[in-house]
Amino acid sequence: MAAIQQSLSTSISSSTSTFLGQHKLRLRSQNVSLPGKTSGIVRCVATPSTETSYKTKVSRNENLAKLQAGYLFPEIARRRSAHMLKHPDAQIISLGIGDTTEPIPEFISSAMAQRAHDLSTLKGYSGYGAEQGEKQLRASIASTFYANVGIEEDEIFVSDGAKSDISRLQVLFGSNVTMAVQDPSYPAYVDSSVIMGQTGQFQKDVEKYGNIAYMRCTPENGFFPDLSSVPRTDIIFFCSPNNPTGAAASREQLTELVHFAKNNGSILVYDSAYAMYICDDSPKSIFEIPGAKEVAIEVSSFSKYAGFTGVRLGWTAIPKALLYSDGFPVAKDFNRIVCTSFNGASNIAQAGGLACLSPDGFKAMKDVVSFYKENTEIIMETFKSLGYKVYGGKNAPYVWVHFPGRSSWEVFSEILEKTHVVTTPGSGFGPGGEGFVRVSAFGHRDNVVEACRRFKELYK
């Protein structure tokens, strides 16, 4: 038992996991042979599991074993918690994991409350909904975001969020595809690819997984990859406005990207979760680009518009015109995945989504977006005034700050230690993020202003 405890603690120390946390394992009398009384002190020593504990004969999924450390954001949460333990009186401000902080507009939350109430009435009750989402919401998403590009309601799959859909898409594609990804990028693309067995082992020298094409996005190339140096892959993940760099690709760039996908016969998975933050004429949907419907899937979310990070609602658009090499429609297989592995987004969340897309709700979402964009400006001005080069921000709620020659985790730790502000280390998004720190604009105004005051103190 003590050995299990040690082994588990060891694992925790090198990984994510709020799940075992500080929780002390209780001794259980049945079925456990006790080699000795546990002291309650947990030592982080790399002890293999004891011979005395029962093990199944099931091999661990080798793809899971390939994953490095923890998924980025729980890892940051872990470091934040450790910092709180160390500095119990510090006023910690989180501009880290990109979590929304502003209340959901009352118009939208009321619609959800109403739906919850209705569920207790005979007339308003509903059970299983369509796995693909409620018809009215699918229609509303299509007309709100895709009216001019011809995406129809039956091409919209409502989900519990973009992150879940990314993994469902990976299950759709299976183990035998190759993929390309922006470097840096939102870690769920790469990690879900590793889990599905699409990749090789992690190569520590280059900080990359084998068999993934990392498309480097830097200030030098305007955060748009040099496609002439990118090999053909089956799948290309592309996020614009980008998380973490904040860069929004232009119409010309996206046209180039669609042509690249088309020439290679690739499928483009386009993440537009921050599209409403665009304020110039960058496309808000990949389907604004002619020909995109034959190569692209778009994943999006209500999280960053309506504060639905906890409510959970998103969607994926898959055009009927998108076909596998044998002519089979991709959407039809995705529909099968959704029907088998998912039972629809919560009906209460869907009522919220519908309210978001009404005229009042849409205006309220725009106000939320505007609020966070003001935060972005404050953060950008702060770092600019300190002489740092900052990127992103304009079309996104993320500011990408360059600390040339320094390690991202080192800067992250320095900022946390000295200002009690949580940011995100750029290298957590891929080797291309090394030397950068992402500062999120999701925060109460007071906190953003205070964080910026502390930044100025630290880096003056």
Place this chain on the structure above:
Amino acid sequence: MAAIQQSLSTSISSSTSTFLGQHKLRLRSQNVSLPGKTSGIVRCVATPSTETSYKTKVSRNENLAKLQAGYLFPEIARRRSAHMLKHPDAQIISLGIGDTTEPIPEFISSAMAQRAHDLSTLKGYSGYGAEQGEKQLRASIASTFYANVGIEEDEIFVSDGAKSDISRLQVLFGSNVTMAVQDPSYPAYVDSSVIMGQTGQFQKDVEKYGNIAYMRCTPENGFFPDLSSVPRTDIIFFCSPNNPTGAAASREQLTELVHFAKNNGSILVYDSAYAMYICDDSPKSIFEIPGAKEVAIEVSSFSKYAGFTGVRLGWTAIPKALLYSDGFPVAKDFNRIVCTSFNGASNIAQAGGLACLSPDGFKAMKDVVSFYKENTEIIMETFKSLGYKVYGGKNAPYVWVHFPGRSSWEVFSEILEKTHVVTTPGSGFGPGGEGFVRVSAFGHRDNVVEACRRFKELYK
């Protein structure tokens, strides 16, 4: 374009899919060469996709291609819709897909409405929650369902439902495991296994997928498999009370099952989504069996207790003592899957779950369960009075009616055609279900009584 339309329609006709539905494809001018004007009449002819449409060079996931027809329940929904079109004036009663019909107890829906309202306040707002679920809910699930068996809060993973968790578990296990399943069983186990590539092709002669051990459950063996004839597999899916047979395994049987798993070094995935329907001394959790914590995972759900089929809330319990052959804790890898592929259940649904587990909420859930169990008795008595052998019912909301020598789909169609009642064909749950029809007790009382009147009319 016409060819695409034909191809898509062909696909629909042989499959599930409300997603393309009756929707007529609009002609789009850009990027599509039109071989001729479409007539608007869609012929279901097996035409391969036309040479003129663009296809990507991405191969279709061969595992998806193995899947037979549609996922069962959307297929039934499709047949129901077709029946409604044919008989627009018929009063259709659904005792088919196991969808709850009774309103959510007001105490529980109020808690969700309150949480929705709170989300519009600065104090009550919350964004991303822990991927594993809110601490208080995890603790409450542990203390409500596992107080006496030592499952702790950090071994509970809250989810958006058991169906989603089954697929996440399959992603956890990966492609290289073997599995056994009760025959008949809830189709998500087998279909998710096929999708992950754990199986061979579908063998039409035996109606089984290769590389799955089907554990036959019949009236003759009391719906508990003869384990002496079951080969060792890595994973064993087991559902009790069973969907569709309604049989609850006894303590002796589950003890045998746990020993079988332990001797084989297998992992048991135990689905207890109907446990509250148990009224005899059958175990309500696999963890009541000594030693189960070293071999078992338990998946469960609020759906059938609180009417949460549309709200979406469930959980999976993975003991820390469950280890892979190399001693690595299964829960730790599942935690990584949950963190990478999921962002937690909706916070509003979780507020509902917490209310369910308060004394008032738990009593309300018991009342809901009692109501459906009265329905079960009405259905059982009806078929018994008609001379049919019926199984299940006692500890489950499903009645498993035997029509010896007849095809399940034929009986399903006969009942639908002649009584306008939707049931579920037993063979949809596996070849062992052939000759049976599952009648669900989820329905308004009036409808159940009326359906039984019609059954008596048909089979008198």
